[in-house]
Amino acid sequence: MKKIKYLLIAFILLVFFPQTVRAQSLGLGIYPPLLEVTIMPGKTLTQVYHLTNSGEVNLTMTSAIVAFEPSDETGGVKIIENTEKLQPLQFGFLNADLRLGQTFSLPTGKTQEVVLIIKVPETAPEKDYYAILLFQTSPLANLGGQSASQTQTKIGSPLLISVSRTGEPFRKASIEEFSLKNCAKLCIIDSFSPPQWLVRIKNSGHSFFKPLGKITLQGWLNQTETLDLLPQNILSDSTREIQCQKEDQVVSCQSQSKFLIGPFKAKLEFGLDDFSNDYQKEIQFIALPFKLGFGLLILVIILGLIKSKLVLDRD
Amino acid sequence: MKIKFCSFFVFLFFLLTGPVWAVHPMESDNFKIDWPNLNMGAGLPSSDNYGLGVTTGQTAPGLYEGYGSTGFKVRAGFQYIHSLIPFTFTIDKIAVDFGVLTVGVGTTDTIGLTVSCGSAGGYTITAHENNPLTSSAASTIDDTTCDADDCDEVDAGTWTLSTTYGFGYGMSGTDVPGEFSGGKYKQYADLSLPTPETPQAVMTGSNAGRNKQATMTLKVNVSGLQAAGVYENIIIFIATPTY
Numbered sequence: 001m002k003k004i005k006y007l008l009i010a011f012i013l014l015v016f017f018p019q020t021v022r023a024q025s026l027g028l029g030i031y032p033p034l035l036e037v038t039i040m041p042g043k044t045l046t047q048v049y050h051l052t053n054s055g056e057v058n059l060t061m062t063s064a065i066v067a068f069e070p071s072d073e074t075g076g077v078k079i080i081e082n083t084e085k086l087q088p089l090q091f092g093f094l095n096a097d098l099r100l101g102q103t104f105s106l107p108t109g110k111t112q113e114v115v116l117i118i119k120v121p122e123t124a125p126e127k128d129y130y131a132i133l134l135f136q137t138s139p140l141a142n143l144g145g146q147s148a149s150q151t152q153t154k155i156g157s158p159l160l161i162s163v164s165r166t167g168e169p170f171r172k173a174s175i176e177e178f179s180l181k182n183c184a185k186l187c188i189i190d191s192f193s194p195p196q197w198l199v200r201i202k203n204s205g206h207s208f209f210k211p212l213g214k215i216t217l218q219g220w221l222n223q224t225e226t227l228d229l230l231p232q233n234i235l236s237d238s239t240r241e242i243q244c245q246k247e248d249q250v251v252s253c254q255s256q257s258k259f260l261i262g263p264f265k266a267k268l269e270f271g272l273d274d275f276s277n278d279y280q281k282e283i284q285f286i287a288l289p290f291k292l293g294f295g296l297l298i299l300v301i302i303l304g305l306i307k308s309k310l311v312l313d314r315d
Numbered sequence: 316m317k318i319k320f321c322s323f324f325v326f327l328f329f330l331l332t333g334p335v336w337a338v339h340p341m342e343s344d345n346f347k348i349d350w351p352n353l354n355m356g357a358g359l360p361s362s363d364n365y366g367l368g369v370t371t372g373q374t375a376p377g378l379y380e381g382y383g384s385t386g387f388k389v390r391a392g393f394q395y396i397h398s399l400i401p402f403t404f405t406i407d408k409i410a411v412d413f414g415v416l417t418v419g420v421g422t423t424d425t426i427g428l429t430v431s432c433g434s435a436g437g438y439t440i441t442a443h444e445n446n447p448l449t450s451s452a453a454s455t456i457d458d459t460t461c462d463a464d465d466c467d468e469v470d471a472g473t474w475t476l477s478t479t480y481g482f483g484y485g486m487s488g489t490d491v492p493g494e495f496s497g498g499k500y501k502q503y504a505d506l507s508l509p510t511p512e513t514p515q516a517v518m519t520g521s522n523a524g525r526n527k528q529a530t531m532t533l534k535v536n537v538s539g540l541q542a543a544g545v546y547e548n549i550i551i552f553i554a555t556p557t558y
Binding site: 023024025026027028029030031032033034035036037038039040042043045047050052054055057068071074075076077078079130132134139140144145146147148149150151152153154155156157158160167232233235243250 | 385386387388389390391392393399400401402403404405406407408409410411412413414415416426429431432433434435436437439444448513514516519521522523533535545546547548549550551552553554555556557558
């Protein structure tokens with residue numbers, strides 16, 4: 001009887017007072033995922049953010065504003081804990097019950113709205129400031145005396161802030177690379193392999209911009225094809241590999257043509273935050289049916305060998 | 316006569332008045348709004364959550380024209396993605412329990428990572444550790460350098476020998492860096508070093524998408540010289556959309 005009592009107590013303790021919650025999922029969502037601002041010195045703006053707990057555990061969160069710089073040429077961010085780069089901009093929350101940096105609870109399934117306020121002092125230098133609004137969880141698990149790794153999750157949303165008195169900050173670009181992938185200077189491609197372009201654009205101005213433009217492919221038989229550039233942000237003093245778009249889908253900058261033959265011209269043209277041909281570059285290449293020719297050659301050789309073998313056998 | 320006059324007046328009214336558009340560009344010398352969507356408010360709004368002064372407007376209003384009149388232009392979200400779905404990151408457990416560590420027997424466990432880009436164009440997930448696995452007596456299990464002493468927080472290497480000791484991780488699944496192919500492992504970037512190491516990407520995607528999944532395999536193997544104790548650390552994930 002005593003044994004059953006102990007077992008019952010142990011069962012109740014196990015069910016109602018679990019020692020660990022480590023197998024439960026942790027999920028966070030943030031909206032908007034990006035904020036782009038061009039603002040005058042002396043002005044203030046606000047933006048509402050939504051942070052959602054989509055996991056299975058109640059969370060304790062804190063917030064921070066950190067600086068970032070590009071980590072690669074594909075839009076990745078490298079967080080810089082030192083916020084000196086963001087001086088003298090001032091960030092805060094307008095919520096009545098929550099300040100930036102203050103701890104708050106976020107129960108499972110709930111969304112916390114925060115109103116971010118950005119103040120730009122009158123004396124702020126006219127340049128770009130790249131920041132991330134970052135929310136982070138506190139480690140949760142009760143490890144129960146076992147060797148273990150706890151997890152902590154941070155989720156952020158980048159802010160691209162360009163301070164300018166005129167609203168038209170100095171923008172300048174250069175085409176770092178416009179070439180066919182896997183192709184040397186004298187470009188000869190196979191007719192059955194659709195060409196794919198590598199577009200790398202450098203921002204050498206003072207403000208981020210989006211290249212708006214296209215790649216036009218034109219052949220000697222007047223075949224034409226147009227690929228629209230994806231309007232991706234290029235930050236000041238950085239280079240970005242630009243992708244293309246088709247029917248609202250992000251695609252690589254690759255021709256959709258199944259067969260090309262003869263000499264071709266590919267022309268890249270774009271403007272900065274504006275459709276124009278301010279920046280242009282043209283490359284030429286030749287498409288020939290190598291694989292088909294090679295296949296035919298092999299076939300001819302094999303047939304020749306068979307024929308000669310038959311002649312030898314007959315002799 | 317009066318009826319005739321009234322009919323004529325009504326006829327003229329319909330004939331001469333132009334169409335009334337619900338959305339029409341508004342402009343003056345100082346500003347131009349192509350697609351006006353004006354929101355107005357009065358008084359001082361307040362609730363349990365907010366103490367707003369005079370802020371009115373809407374979430375993600377798109378690009379404001381009329382820089383001179385407002386002093387700013389703002390765009391929330393991506394121009395080429397028409398979605399209000401949040402960027403979401405999920406891990407399937409909040410801690411990895413290695414249990415009792417046995418000498419020369421590598422212990423592994425996994426964390427499932429899921430990313431839904433939602434309204435974001437792409438994303439990066441990085442991982443690092445606050446410090447190597449450390450006991451309450453300040454003993455540490457060093458980060459692995461793999462079988463050929465060729466892996467660190469940047470480069471991955473093969474780790475299959477039971478005589479290779481340390482702590483590390485491998486990745487498999489969608490949008491995982493190619494260096495992990497073949498079941499390779501690397502160290503976590505260590506934040507406790509005098510010059511903290513840079514967190515490394517464990518998942519990177521340049522296209523929008525839902526439920527992109529990957530698995531992180533954590534591995535620890537200790538030698539007979541390792542001091543007894545309970546070893547712990549914190550693995551920190553940072554999820555950010557691309558810009």
